[in-house]
Amino acid sequence: MNIPKSNLPRVIIIGGGFAGIALAKKLKNKPVQVVLLDKHNYHTFQPLLYQVATGGLEAGSIAYPIRKVIHEHNDFYFRLCHVNEIDTKNNKIIADIGELSFDYLVIATGSKTNYFGNKEIERNSIAMKTIPQSLNIRSLILENFEQALLTNDVAERNSLINFVLVGGGPTGVELAGALAEMKNAILQKDYPDLDVSKMQINLVQSGDRILNTMSEKSSESAEKYLKKLGVNVLKNVRVTSYDGRTISTNTDLVLETATLIWTAGVQGAMVNGLPASALVEKVERIKVNEFNQVLGFENIFALGDIASMLTEEYPQGHPQVAQPAIQQGKLLGENLAKLLKKEKMKPFEYNDKGSMATIGRNKAVVDLPKYHFHGVFAWFVWMFVHLFSLIGFKNKAVVFLNWVYNYIRFDREGRLIIRPYKKKSFTSFTFDEF
C-alpha cells in the first residue's frame, strides 16, 4: 500500500465508525502516523438509518466524509479498501489494495447483521445496517406499493403491503414506528387508488417484551405507542423460515409477506488472522482486556462492537451501541499516547449514559441510569441528543430543518425510487437503464 514512510510509529485503524472516528480525532497531531481504512469513504450515523429507510432524511444528512474529519491532521492517511487479513506474526495487514505494516493496530470494524446461520432468511430478507441497505428498503417499500397497484389478486396485493420486521430491539421498534407514520401521513395520500388501510406492519419479537435491553416500563410504553400507531406487536414468536413469500414460526402463526426486514441481531464484523483463543465464538467478538488490548497481544487493540471486554457489570461484554465505542475510542487515543511515553495506561470504565428509542412522530422512551420517562418530553430529549451527536454543523442544521418540516407538514419528501431494489423487477427495467 502506497503510504509514505514516517519516522513516527504507525497506527492502523480498521473502520471509520464511532470508535474509529473517536480515536482518529484524539490522535490528531500526536507523535504517530495514522492510517485509517474503511470500505466506505464516509462515517455513518447508524442510529438514524431508519429515517433514511422511511424517507424522512436524505442519506447525505447522516453520513460524513471521512476525509473531512481528518483534513487538518498531520501524517494522517485514509484508504478506501477492504482488509482481508491480519498477519500478527509480521505485524502487517493484508487488504485488497495491498499490504501495510503497523506498529499498532486497532480493529474497529463494528458489527454486521446476524442471521444465526439461517441462510434462507439471509437470502430472502433485507437488513438495515448500512446506508445503501437503508436506501434499498426505501426503494422496496415504494416498489411494493407500485406493484400492489398492478394486481387484482388480493392475496398477492396484501402480501406486497404487509411489512414484517423481525427483531424488537431499538432498530425494529424505530423502523416500525416510522413505517406506521409513513402509512398514515404519506401512503394514504399517495395511493388513493389502493386500500392503504390494508397495509400491515408486524413487529415480531422472540422474547416476551420488545426493547428487552431497556427497562420494563420502557418496553411497556413503547409497545403501547406502537399499538396506537397500528403496529402489530407479536411477542414470544421466533421466525424459523422465510422463502420470500411465507414466514413460518415456532408457533401456529404464519405470515404471508413479500418483505421481511431482519433486525433481530448483530455479530462482530470479524477480520481473519487472529488466533482462535482471542475470539468469542458465535457472537464473533474479540477478547480484550481493560485497555482494549486483544488477548495475547500488546500492540493490537479492538474497540466498540467487535470488542468483548468482560466486567462484573457486563459479563457478556458491553452493549453493541455507539456509546461504548465512542468512549473506548477516546480512551485509547489517550492510552496510545501514554504507551508511547511508556506511561501506565488507564483502564476503561463504561459511563452508561442511558438508552432511548423513539416511536413514531413524537413519542420516545428514555432510560437514564436513575430515571425513566416516556412520551413527548422523552421525544424532545431523544431529538436533541441525536441532533447534537451528528458530526458537522451542516448535518445538524439540515436534519433539524427536515424534522421541523416533516413534523409540521406530516410529510416526508424522500419517496424517490432512485435505485430500484428489485433487480429482477416487476417491470422490465434493467439496472443500467437508470
Next chain:
Amino acid sequence: MNIPKSNLPRVIIIGGGFAGIALAKKLKNKPVQVVLLDKHNYHTFQPLLYQVATGGLEAGSIAYPIRKVIHEHNDFYFRLCHVNEIDTKNNKIIADIGELSFDYLVIATGSKTNYFGNKEIERNSIAMKTIPQSLNIRSLILENFEQALLTNDVAERNSLINFVLVGGGPTGVELAGALAEMKNAILQKDYPDLDVSKMQINLVQSGDRILNTMSEKSSESAEKYLKKLGVNVLKNVRVTSYDGRTISTNTDLVLETATLIWTAGVQGAMVNGLPASALVEKVERIKVNEFNQVLGFENIFALGDIASMLTEEYPQGHPQVAQPAIQQGKLLGENLAKLLKKEKMKPFEYNDKGSMATIGRNKAVVDLPKYHFHGVFAWFVWMFVHLFSLIGFKNKAVVFLNWVYNYIRFDREGRLIIRPYKKKSFTSFTFDEF
C-alpha cells in the same frame, strides 16, 4: 393495466418531465381521466443535475415525487412503467405492465443522450441525463481519486485525474465549472497526499465556440471564466473514438483519460409505433403541427424535446430545453379542454425568455431577447431563476440553504460514494456488499 373505467375521456401522458407535469397540473379536475406514466416515480429538475454530480446538492433536492404533484387531482392515476409501443390503430399503449386504451395520448418522453451512432463511445463514456447517472459521475470522480492514490505509475495516475467532457453546451460548461470549483475547494484539501494540481478538466467542443446556442458575447465570457478556473477549452476538436483509455480526435490531439463524460448531444426518446412519415430521422423527433398534434393524428400529441414543430423562427424545431416543454404543456392543457368543448384550439407561440449558463461559484452568462449580461449579477439572476423554477417549497429552501452554505464555506458535502460506480472495481468489493 389496472385503471378503473371512467365516464370521462381518458388522456394518457407518457413522461413526467417539464412538459408532462405542466400538462398534468393544467388538467387538474378538468372533465377528463388522466393517466400519467413514467419510468421514474419522480420529476427531475434536469438543469441542476451537474450539481448533484459534483456533490453540491443531494439528489432529493432536485427531484420531486410525481404522486405528490397529483395528490389532489380527481380521476388521476400514476403508473411506474416503461411504454414499449403505441398502437395507433386501436388507440392503446402497450407497456411492460400491460395495455391501456386512450381517447387522447400525449407523448412527452423527452430526450436521451445522442452518441451519433458511436457504440464504442457509448460503451466507455458516462452521460448525465438522469439522477442515477449524476450520482454515478459523483461516485466515479471520487473513486478515481481514491484509485489514483494507489498507483505509482504516473501515466495511470494522471489518466485517473484527467476529466474529459465532450460537448460545450450548457451541460458541459456548467459541469466543467463545477468540477473546477471542486478541484480548488475540496479535492486539494481532501487529498493532501496527491498532487491535485495535476488534475485536468478538458472541455472538448467540435465547433469554434462553446455555448453555440447563445450569443457570441456569452460564448466569449463563458470561455474566459472557464479558463480562469483552470479548465482547458479545446475548440474545433471532434472526438472520434475512445476505448476507455485513449481519446482520438479529428486533429492531432490525443487525450489519455479514464473518464469521458459525454454531453455532446441529445435525441428524442422515441416510442415505437408511430408511422415513419410522422418522424424526423436522425434527431428522433415527432412532427407536430402548431397545436402539438402529431402529423396524421387528431388525438395524439407530442410535447417538448420529442416534438418537432417547425416555424419560421425555428426551422429545426424549438430548442430542447425546459421552456418550450413547459409552455407547450400548459397550452395543451387549455387546448384539450377546448377540444372537448369542440372549440377552436390556440396555436403555440414560443415565448423565448432567454437562456443562461453558470460557470463556477459566482459567474454566469445570461442572454435575454434584448439584453446580454454576464458576471456576478448574471449569476444572481441565474440562481434566483433556478431556485424559483424548482417544484415545492422544501426543495427551494433546501437548495437555497445548500448554496449559501457551499458559497460561504467553499464546501460541498456530498462527497460520499454511496453506490460505487466501478462495478468491476479497483478493489474487490462487489455491489451486493453495499
